[in-house]
Amino acid sequence: MRVYIRPTPQAVVEFACRAICSQVRRKPTSVLGLATGNTMIPLYAGLVAEHRRGLDFGQVQTFNLDEYVGLSPDHPSSYAQYMKQHFFEHIPMASNRLPQGLAADLDEHCREYEQAISQAGGIDLQLLGLGHNGHIGFNEPTSSLSSSTRVRTLTESTRQANQSSFASEERVPARVITMGIATILRAQQCLLLAYGEPKARAVAAMIEGPVTSMCPASVLQFHAHCTVVIDEAAARHLALRDYFMECEANSEASP
Numbered sequence: 001m002r003v004y005i006r007p008t009p010q011a012v013v014e015f016a017c018r019a020i021c022s023q024v025r026r027k028p029t030s031v032l033g034l035a036t037g038n039t040m041i042p043l044y045a046g047l048v049a050e051h052r053r054g055l056d057f058g059q060v061q062t063f064n065l066d067e068y069v070g071l072s073p074d075h076p077s078s079y080a081q082y083m084k085q086h087f088f089e090h091i092p093m094a095s096n097r098l099p100q101g102l103a104a105d106l107d108e109h110c111r112e113y114e115q116a117i118s119q120a121g122g123i124d125l126q127l128l129g130l131g132h133n134g135h136i137g138f139n140e141p142t143s144s145l146s147s148s149t150r151v152r153t154l155t156e157s158t159r160q161a162n163q164s165s166f167a168s169e170e171r172v173p174a175r176v177i178t179m180g181i182a183t184i185l186r187a188q189q190c191l192l193l194a195y196g197e198p199k200a201r202a203v204a205a206m207i208e209g210p211v212t213s214m215c216p217a218s219v220l221q222f223h224a225h226c227t228v229v230i231d232e233a234a235a236r237h238l239a240l241r242d243y244f245m246e247c248e249a250n251s252e253a254s255p
């Protein structure tokens, strides 16, 4: 895991924006795995600005991590709408796929989603946010560390965290479709962003804690090319904070 600590959320976002742009320049046919959440909003704005400055995403394919079960793609609180608003309607790409919350046969749809990722050649770069409880995608604590795309039930804490997009907590759907942890680990590279003090405990558990399904993000310790970019506030509980800074200063990969 390579850990980069930046002074501000803005610097975290700029780092991630550069990483994604260089992936697309290096491989214009990149397959990107995309995430939602507040963390990603300024990142998508940055990518849209790069596109307006001339970066071509026309051959890029994308697959989103997750979607709420029961919401249509045009529901204002769906992740499909979030993606459209913040990213897809601003940049032409080869294809943009999300899990379909209204699929008639959810299990079959999950299998097809996995197949579609494989048929696209697999994910080159998977973007990830981090839940306060250590979730990635919607893989809540106790998720199987070898899971594929499937339906999961949200924890109460996640429903509370996400209620700002809905009229009230009661309206946050209980079930979601999410890429699995094994799906995420199959990506060639992972890029996880987190900023702000409320993420600091989950960040420390992910980077320095034991690998455990109680903190699903900790499984990223097994990924050979995982980059974690956090701000000072989110780095607050890292025991090895100074070591990570030193690794970067020496231009070598952190463990």
Ligand code: GLP
Binding pocket: 035, 036, 037, 038, 039, 040, 065, 066, 128, 129, 130, 131, 132, 136, 137, 138, 158, 162
């Ligand atoms: C949401 C999403 C995750 C996201 C995380 C953090 O529930 N399913 O993919 O990374 O929670 O969200 P935020 O960036 O709003 O803190």
